[in-house]
Amino acid sequence: MMGGMSRSLAPQGRTGRPPLTSRAQILEAAHRLIDRDGWEKLTIRRLAAEIGVGATTLYHHIRNKEDLLILLLNDHVDRIERPPLPDDPRERVVVAATAMHDALAAWPWAAEILTVDGFVGLLDASALWMVEAVLAGAEGCGCTPDQAVHVFRSIWYYTVGEILVRAHSAHRRPGDDRPVRREPSFAGLDATRVPHLAAIGDRWPALAARDTYGEGLRAFVDGLLGPRAARGDV
């Protein structure tokens, strides 16, 4: 059985109709489309039209749009240059987490896939140094491997939340007084029931617009790796 040998090189044992489309071609066209029209215009149908094939053809090369975005994201993350990691393990966690955050926040459409099941497991090997650095830093602060995973996950939740909430901000159009969604009135709050909130008043939007990721991250790392990593369980 199977007498043939050598002569590999070309897909020689290949049977079936030869493909016109390749995944590389799809990714390239996606980049072109995004650069030309913006990423909101990246749809399966437009992408197929850009390549010149039927829309449903793409589904033989990618599983769905979510996977296409993950491929594009990996493309991007691969090109990120690694910042120098400090010696102090705690500081290494901060730097690595910030690198994760910045890499993702720079891709507007990262928000659409950040929460897919097992996201970290879908990253290219070239992106895993960020995860590794967080784990290493945590263990360098005395964590067990299991505790280090907990540290990573906590920071990951915080990072994902920050990116998602901020990605959905500033999308509101000004002149729009349709039913519901009254423009939230931070000003007219009941000062007896929610005094602190009322004291903030309409300064809330301004405060919420501030970028405090870094501050929060440092606080979180302080709490997680604290003066003593002696939380027995986990």
Place this chain on the structure above:
Amino acid sequence: MMGGMSRSLAPQGRTGRPPLTSRAQILEAAHRLIDRDGWEKLTIRRLAAEIGVGATTLYHHIRNKEDLLILLLNDHVDRIERPPLPDDPRERVVVAATAMHDALAAWPWAAEILTVDGFVGLLDASALWMVEAVLAGAEGCGCTPDQAVHVFRSIWYYTVGEILVRAHSAHRRPGDDRPVRREPSFAGLDATRVPHLAAIGDRWPALAARDTYGEGLRAFVDGLLGPRAARGDV
């Protein structure tokens, strides 16, 4: 046009065609639909059919589906009973944040609206006690009002991230080997490039499945309200 008798008796001064549909009626039908068929089946078209009106009619009573979900969420949160708040301000932050988390995590479709712009401002007054409690607790620990908002936002990001990531977990179907999305191989990692990750190996999924929201929250609160709230800026 429709058979339904006019039953007018206009509430006086009211001009225009009398409405057949009310927002209360829509919300009631939505609840019915969710209870009967599950919340994945809550679509604008099905909801309209449940009421017996055209799909586009709903858009005169709700702005869009997102707003419908916010209305439903407020309905739910209103019914939540407030846990007793401890005296210790730091503990009050933990209890209030946990109440927020649990209220949201209990609604599977909360994940679809958690990140809308200015979410906190869209909550009913009856839900704001959770925000208030966090602010009050933070200020009780020596924070300025501005710092308290920062504390709330940080905890909010962490909470949103946790809920969103977990909501998207366990959606994968088992027998599915289409292009891309290889089942992530935590086992075969390069132990020289990512030693800590490789050491975890295939235990990652099990560790990631643990519920560690509470632990992470406590650590975050420790870091934010720390042994001393003397972080000059913010």
Place this chain on the structure above:
DNA sequence: CCGACTTTTCGAACGCGTTCCGAAAGTAGC
């Protein structure tokens, strides 16, 4: 009673992601 005005209703249509299934275009064995 008659327009003018206002509000609600809804059919038609758009673009979206995705599934289904038959047609097309190759190879392998006879």
Place this chain on the structure above:
DNA sequence: GCTACTTTCGGAACGCGTTCGAAAAGTCGG
């Protein structure tokens, strides 16, 4: 050359959220 098999391609269709514009059904001022 034929048949079987395998893989790719793509038109048709589905249900989705949403927009548009015309028709319906009231009130109001004459």
